[in-house]
Amino acid sequence: MSTRSYAILGTGAIGGFYGAKLQQLGLDVHFLLNSDYEQVCRQGLLIESPTGSFTLFPVQAYHDPQKMPACDVVIIALKTTQNHLLPQLLPPVLKEDGVVIVLQNGLGIEPQVAEIVNSKRIIGGMCFICSNKVGKGHIRHLDYGMITIGEYQENYQPIKITPRIQKIAEDFNHAGIPTELSENLLLARWKKLVWNIPYNGLSVVLNAKTDELMNSPDSRILVEEIMREVVNAAKGCDCIIPEQFIQKMLNHTEKMTPYLTSMKLDYDRKRPLEIEAIIGNPLRMATEKGVDLPHIAMLYRQLKFLDFKNRSPDS
Numbered sequence: 001m002s003t004r005s006y007a008i009l010g011t012g013a014i015g016g017f018y019g020a021k022l023q024q025l026g027l028d029v030h031f032l033l034n035s036d037y038e039q040v041c042r043q044g045l046l047i048e049s050p051t052g053s054f055t056l057f058p059v060q061a062y063h064d065p066q067k068m069p070a071c072d073v074v075i076i077a078l079k080t081t082q083n084h085l086l087p088q089l090l091p092p093v094l095k096e097d098g099v100v101i102v103l104q105n106g107l108g109i110e111p112q113v114a115e116i117v118n119s120k121r122i123i124g125g126m127c128f129i130c131s132n133k134v135g136k137g138h139i140r141h142l143d144y145g146m147i148t149i150g151e152y153q154e155n156y157q158p159i160k161i162t163p164r165i166q167k168i169a170e171d172f173n174h175a176g177i178p179t180e181l182s183e184n185l186l187l188a189r190w191k192k193l194v195w196n197i198p199y200n201g202l203s204v205v206l207n208a209k210t211d212e213l214m215n216s217p218d219s220r221i222l223v224e225e226i227m228r229e230v231v232n233a234a235k236g237c238d239c240i241i242p243e244q245f246i247q248k249m250l251n252h253t254e255k256m257t258p259y260l261t262s263m264k265l266d267y268d269r270k271r272p273l274e275i276e277a278i279i280g281n282p283l284r285m286a287t288e289k290g291v292d293l294p295h296i297a298m299l300y301r302q303l304k305f306l307d308f309k310n311r312s313p314d315s
């Protein structure tokens with residue numbers, strides 16, 4: 001049994017789910033909470049999942065990172081819109097030889113984290129999961145769960161699989177969370193964006209679930225055109241995604257239970273949207289390499305407009 005300790009920064013849909021699974025395995029897990037803190041201290045974390053529902057109790061819950069122990073592995077599971085808090089949240093919970101795993105959607109977060117901790121201690125993770133926080137301390141896992149993990153190196157240079165990510169992957173695997181290891185984090189992030197940019201973006205702009213986006217010939221064309229732009233953007237950043245990958249993502253989404261993307265859920269709850277991490281940063285990275293991305297640039301401006309309007313006091 002591993003003796004690694006874990007800190008979860010942001011005990012929501014993914015942090016709550018993955019952290020609870022790791023604790024269920026018997027690992028030492030410490031959870032940072034915001035508005036759910038008191039409820040979770042009293043009643044624990046309720047995890048509903050098709051793979052088995054359970055209540056995690058007791059929970060090592062904290063409201064203040066200064067009161068948390070320094071851990072071997074820190075999982076960043078906040079929304080990226082809260083990442084401005086990381087300079088306060090991260091240093092107290094990370095052991096001197098510990099590592100940070102960025103389990104957030106999007107691109108360009110690891111370089112931001114590298115401004116807080118040494119870049120040699122950063123790992124990126126992409127979650128292929130459908131999970132929602134549906135109430136205080138209440139996580140509903142709907143489908144999937146796999147995580148792809150890759151070491152971060154400055155400027156996203158590819159790097160061989162290291163023993164430390166193998167060990168972390170073993171913890172996840174033993175906890176029932178399938179993992180895949182990647183030697184090229186930048187490529188893995190771009191591949192995830194082939195899904196996230198069209199579906200997260202269009203779900204808000206067109207007010208639609210995944211099945212609606214797939215069933216209308218018009219929105220399906222838009223999805224495909226945007227996916228093609230993401231593949232071109234990735235190519236401009238030296239990441240080659242085969243053309244068949246687009247069809248694979250389309251087929252996969254057709255089979256998915258109709259799903260409201262995380263960006264649409266945030267929009268409906270009038271929360272800030274992860275526009276910069278999911279669309280703005282990739283758009284800027286590829287534009288700097290000279291790639292023209294008219295659909296994505298338009299999607300970015302539309303989302304910025306809608307997000308601003310949605311959260312203005314008179315909306």
Ligand SMILES: NC(=O)C1=CN([C@@H]2O[C@H](COP(=O)(O)OP(=O)(O)OC[C@H]3O[C@@H](n4cnc5c(N)ncnc54)[C@H](OP(=O)(O)O)[C@@H]3O)[C@@H](O)[C@H]2O)C=CC1
Pocket residue numbers: 009010011012013014015032033034035036077078079080082085103104105127128129130131132133262274
């Ligand atoms: N949900 C999913 O299926 C997937 C999500 N992702 C990505 O994972 C990341 C996390 O998303 P998700 O889990 O859905 O988000 P959630 O909103 O469900 O979880 C974020 C959690 O962070 C907490 N939080 C916010 N501020 C603080 C703070 N200052 N201190 C402590 N906790 C805080 C929130 O608490 P409170 O609500 O009380 O503020 C919330 O519980 C995102 O980047 C998302 O894009 C990726 C793949 C799938």
Ligand SMILES: CC(C)(CO)C(=O)C(=O)O
Pocket residue numbers: 105127128129130195196200259260261262263
């Ligand atoms: C691809 C998906 C649906 C789950 O991995 C997701 O990332 C999201 O809703 O933001």
